[in-house]
Amino acid sequence: xxxQKYWDSKHKYYLNADWEDEPTIFSRFTVQHFPKSGKLxxxxxxxxxxxxxxxxLGYQVVSTDFNDFALEVSREKAKKKKLDxxxxxxxxxxxxxxPFDNNSFDIVYSHLSIHYFDDNTTKAxxxxxxxxxxxxxxxxxxxxxxxDPDTKEFEKIAEFLYRDREGLQKRYFSVEHIKKEVDGxxxxxxxxxxxxxxxxxxxxxxxxxxxRKV
Numbered sequence: 705x706x707x708q709k710y711w712d713s714k715h716k717y718y719l720n721a722d723w724e725d726e727p728t729i730f731s732r733f734t735v736q737h738f739p740k741s742g743k744l745x746x747x748x749x750x751x752x753x754x755x756x757x758x759x760x761l762g763y764q765v766v767s768t769d770f771n772d773f774a775l776e777v778s779r780e781k782a783k784k785k786k787l788d789x790x791x792x793x794x795x796x797x798x799x800x801x802x803p804f805d806n807n808s809f810d811i812v813y814s815h816l817s818i819h820y821f822d823d824n825t826t827k828a829x830x831x832x833x834x835x836x837x838x839x840x841x842x843x844x845x846x847x848x849x850x851x852d853p854d855t856k857e858f859e860k861i862a863e864f865l866y867r868d869r870e871g872l873q874k875r876y877f878s879v880e881h882i883k884k885e886v887d888g889x890x891x892x893x894x895x896x897x898x899x900x901x902x903x904x905x906x907x908x909x910x911x912x913x914x915x916r917k918v
Contacts, residue, residue, distance in 0.1 A: 705871045711771040715751060719777065727757035729904050730815055730912065734844040735761065737893055737914050742810025745836065747797060748817020752778030752790075759787040763811070768795040797821065800828030807838045814845040816910075819875040822865060826875065827885065834889045837917040843890055844914045846899045848876040851909045877911045890915030 718724050731754040738744075744763040749755045751774050755767035759782065767782075767790055769775050775792050782790045795803065798821060812833045821829065833843050850864070855876055858866035865875050877885075879895055886892065892915055899910025 707872075708771065710870070710872065712773050715771060715774045715777065718751060724751050724753055725781070726753060728754055728815055728846075729900050729902075730754075730844075730846045730910075731757050731813075733904070733912070734813065734914055737844070738763075738811055738842055743808065744811040744813060745802075745804070745809045747795070747802070747812065747814040749778060749815075750774050750817075752781060754813065754815055755790060756782055756785060756787055758813070759790045760785070764789065766791045766793060766809075768793045770794060770796040770798075797829060798825060800825040800832065802829070802832040802836050804836045806835055807841075808836045809841060810838055811842045811844070812837055813843075814847075816846055816848075818845050819847040819877065820873055821875060822862065822873075830885055830889055834917055839917065841917045842893075842914065843917070847911045847913070848874055849897050849899075849909045849911045850876045850878045850881075851897060852876060879911065882911065882913055886913070886915055889918065891918050 741762055744758050745766045746755045747768055749767040749769050752767050755765050755778065759765040767778055772794060775794060779792050818829060855866060858868050860866055864881060867873055879897060882895060894912055894914040896912055897909050898907040899912045900907045
């Protein structure tokens with residue numbers, strides 16, 4: 705599957721979506737657990753709606769994605785809002801590497817972007833996030849849940865890993881699975897299946913995780 709063409713198509717379609725200019729429910733929920741200021745890395749930021757939200761609150765944001773079209777849209781939208789201090793970088797998380805120095809960030813944030821990888825890559829990413837976070841730094845991510853009915857419809861590739869109808873590989877987590885993944889790396893602050901996309905009072909069974917570097 706050509707992932708660049710896939711995401712080019714998706715992001716061109718999203719251009720006219722009203723929600724692309726509004727902060728997500730998850731970003732508004734997580735910010736209450738963040739330090740009041742600091743340096744924030746967003747992984748898989750797409751067109752940058754949450755990056756702009758955090759930058760508008762005064763965080764020093766590094767907004768990343770592996771799709772150049774999405775990054776360019778994000779850069780232009782930030783410019784229009786005069787969020788000129790936001791930095792943009794192309795990072796391909798499938799390599800399991802986050803190319804920053806140790807202890808670089810106060811916060812690492814990911815909204816529905818850390819759930820596309822096999823077990824080894826996912827473990828490597830959690831290790832990398834721990835490495836680039838400062839002491840007591842915060843990680844926050846939203847991810848697919850094993851309670852999603854799609855797991856009964858999609859092709860199972862490996863434990864927790866599926867292929868959807870378009871051929872895209874997706875990972876699905878459970879609360880117990882994440883507990884094992886983050887053990888020794890992060891102290892759990894929030895871990896539940898109450899993540900929502902459109903209505904905070906109507907959860908979509910997405911996994912919410914907020915942790916503190918140990």
